[in-house]
Amino acid sequence: MSQELLKTPFHAMHIEMGGKMVPFAGFDMPVQYGLGVKKEHLHCRERAGLFDVSHMGQLRLHGTGAAAALEALVPVDIQDLPVGKQRYALFTNEQGGLMDDLMVTNFGDHLFVVVNAACKEQDIAHLEKHLPEDVTLERLDDRALLALQGPEAAEVLAKINPAVADMVFMDAAKIELNGIECLVSRSGYTGEDGYEISVPAAQAEAFARTLLSDEAVEWIGLGARDSLRLECGLCLYGNDIDPTTTPVEASLLWAISKSRRADGERAGGFPGADVILDQIATKDVQRKRVGLVGQSKAPVREGAELFDADGNKVGNVTSGTFGPTKGMPVAMAYVNTALATVGTELFAEVRGKKLPMTIEKMPFVPQRYYRG
Template identity: 85%
Template structure:
């Protein structure tokens, strides 16, 4: 099976570093290294973690009307996205469901789009079907993508070029790092300060080794990537959000730009807009994504059913683990809207036992993005 899996440009380095490899989104990916998931998680929170996220799709949109064309597919303001800035966006379908979540950056001469690995082929087809002829879609296959995350990330990366220290959260720029031309954004998927760095594939190993020379930096695998993002309340596509979930149900109202809402000057115009805007106006949804914290030590995993105090089934857990930083089991899932209020006690079924959990505000640990 492993020979059928795709490999990132850093695959050989992961093997050399003793990574445990697993299939993920069609790639052979590192789930953990010798440190182990818990220690990797803590290291990222305290120092700097290096992640290989080259399995993600990297795309460029060229043309004068690229922003207008992309804006027609997402409930987000792309037309007014300033040069050198990045924005979180959502592909929606005609039912208001979420096809994928993505990051969009305006580099001036093009829009740079990063999509989820599992949705890459679907998203490329969606763009090809919907972009006008004067907008060119370029699939980037000769670049790796690395994330450097944690409180020491800025100190580490600024030794390669001090300009990155002046960037703030969601800034993006073309930056030369160790003599390599990179596309850098100050963003990430851990809740920590950090950067995502697109680097030419043939320079990726050299660049990664340069970062790993710093004592603050350790490789971090998919296992800790999952627990880090979950503690910070960040959705995982295909688990916490999917084509049957609307942004309102998913508690992602913040991701819908004001100009695209019902009272905005450029409202609607994206797939499923009528359904989504109606849900915003009426607040009429039957379920909501919530954060859950357990009072026992037992982790509650994806797929666990949720019940109320009267033993009525009220929802399901979509992501769950023991939060190493929180020191408690943390999860997110969907419950009936009337049970989504903070402080509500619910019960998760784990191996035939009903474990008490409380609806809590996310993130479970403070996000530490650098905003200047």
């Protein structure tokens, strides 16, 4: 018997709004609505898209030692994270591989952590195993999570509370919206300006209806969420990063705090640090994550093999689609390090044909985060 799929607080609303539901990370989730994936993608780039991301894991860490304890599990500075700021982090294993990527926010009286849906139970077990007795982990299973993304997102949300307009990228605050205390960050997974909003589940549907009453806002499904993040060069856990991939191979050096990789008292101190720091020092990795654009209209999907001009297999595509904003196929792949330079032409095998693709710098379209 297959396990029954979980439902987010917006499940009935997705059905009502014509959402096409599919299994995703153990949840019944909307892959698209009546507009279709391409139009939803473009709507988010042009106006404002609303995403149900309540399948993600929302956690709180309480206790004076919470920042130090979490910092020992990630290659990122947490103890110096200012109140009201959010930071991207990585859980690493002893081999230097990536167990998950996550967002950490300092709300002053606690750390707010958002983890990927498919990794939620593993991450909670990992934290509980390593947290000291004076730090407690609280699961926020009674909260929904919405993402409002796009160039009109700030204008839409500021109609409800003007305070959100003063936030910049990676700011976070407890803000009252529609009379509800919400946890709001100015961040997202589309490359656009926007917000992620944690709201009590009991009030979530009414709040979503308020947002959707603005003519700029449309529900956006998983299909467009994937094409939006891919165009902006953002990794999908389980596809582009996984426990066998190190941050160096994944071209995620920017996500390792400088103090944790330099010579100094705070260098290392996280699982797999010896492997990762050695790779940084020697640059000795066999493969690297790169971006690819196709020359034809045919999308190149996850799993496609890549070849050089002589027919030698040199890599694999981990994510791929047609980029509606870019106007051509876009993909992420791991290729032999010697070939991982912008401008290199490779060939993706699709249904027996070898389609030319060129390595291009990511993001494929400009990121438009609001930095003030």
